[in-house]
Amino acid sequence: MKVLGVDIGGTKIRFGMIDEQFNVHLDTKVPTSFPLYETLEREILNLLHSHPEIERIGIGTHGFVDSKRGRVVYATDLLPGWSNTEVKSQLETATNRPVAVDNDANVAALAEATLGAAKSSERSICLTLGTGLGGGVILDNCVVSGGPHGGAAEIGHMILYPHGHPCPCGRKGCAEQYVSGTALKRRIEEAGLPYTPETFFENIQHDEQAEALVKAYTSDLAVVISSLQAIFDMDTVVIGGGVSESASLWFDYLHEQLNQHLLNPIEVKTAQYENDAGMLGAASLVLDL
CATH class of the missing domain: 3.30.420.40 (ATPase, nucleotide binding domain)
Structure with missing residues (x-):
């Protein structure tokens, strides 16, 4: 199985196609541009068109995130217009793939616990x-x-x-x-x-x-x-x-x-x-x- 890991930052969005052994098969990035959701959806759809084998999408983002709903509750001016975005539901509708969303620090901790220092x-x-x-x-x-x-x-x-x-x-x-x-x-x-x-x-x-x-x-x-x-x-x-x-x-x-x-x-x-x-x-x- 291959999934898409997305890291949303203030200056760039990074995309990685990753398998269950955490081998990285694709690593690409684009500048963060606004409106952010439209940029995110467009880039993900382009990647899915080129790599239809991607089965699921995980997203880490700056801000307060309701991870159950996959909703950005609040984001600072680093990501203007990102607050109150229903990322999970909108992307699942657009891509027909399961989507999970969490705060960037949480996903970094998960990486260290799964693969790294912890x-x-x-x-x-x-x-x-x-x-x-x-x-x-x-x-x-x-x-x-x-x-x-x-x-x-x-x-x-x-x-x-x-x-x-x-x-x-x-x-x-x-x-x-x-x-x-x-x-x-x-x-x-x-x-x-x-x-x-x-x-x-x-x-x-x-x-x-x-x-x-x-x-x-x-x-x-x-x-x-x-x-x-x-x-x-x-x-x-x-x-x-x-x-x-x-x-x-x-x-x-x-x-x-x-x-x-x-x-x-x-x-x-x-x-x-x-x-x-x-x-x-x-x-x-x-x-x-």
């Missing part, structure tokens, strides 16, 4: 430290998603500091305002340090102010992980996103902080499938139907 774990959480703080939760090999507002496992919007830094969600003090890649950039600028997020970690060993900042950053991340452990009792935490590319330079600080907060030891790993996780995880949604 493959040996039944309970894992994948955190992506990028523009925001994405999160996906896998419990007993099942992804936690959906909810009446599509907001299950929106880890980045847990309140870390009440009345803290404003978040685009409209509240203050959300975790992603302190431990995302964007938050790291803001912290560096507020500290007046002459580094970019890409060069920051290279300088923490010989700059006391930079080292203090990374300790504060990893302390906040450790609190997030510890709080999640108290709720989910996971075996493994997988960290992806742009900040994870420098993990070798700051993981020791994180482990030092975790030792002060964790209820029980857990494995913390870097993501194995960074750029491919969305496409592979989207395929996983429908390979198990």
Whole structure:
């Protein structure tokens, strides 16, 4: 059997034709253009015309997703006009194939749990430290998603500091305002340090102010992980996103902080499938139907 895994991002949409052994037979992408649904349907129909052997379609997308209905409940201005789109029902009508839809962080977590860094774990959480703080939760090999507002496992919007830094969600003090890649950039600028997020970690060993900042950053991340452990009792935490590319330079600080907060030891790993996780995880949604 072959399925189509679709990863919808703010700048591009990636399509992969994937079999049950997760071999990739086709990997293509197009620029994200709007109206988004019309672009998505057109490109998928073109692929089905060329590859009628595709039996099912899985989609990972930015936004709050009601995974049972396959509906995008809310998406930010990154994907204008995408909120309230009934993706599953519209695509199933257009393609005559089963369709499953979920949040992009959830499908990335599913890829890591199925194939990647958390493959040996039944309970894992994948955190992506990028523009925001994405999160996906896998419990007993099942992804936690959906909810009446599509907001299950929106880890980045847990309140870390009440009345803290404003978040685009409209509240203050959300975790992603302190431990995302964007938050790291803001912290560096507020500290007046002459580094970019890409060069920051290279300088923490010989700059006391930079080292203090990374300790504060990893302390906040450790609190997030510890709080999640108290709720989910996971075996493994997988960290992806742009900040994870420098993990070798700051993981020791994180482990030092975790030792002060964790209820029980857990494995913390870097993501194995960074750029491919969305496409592979989207395929996983429908390979198990």
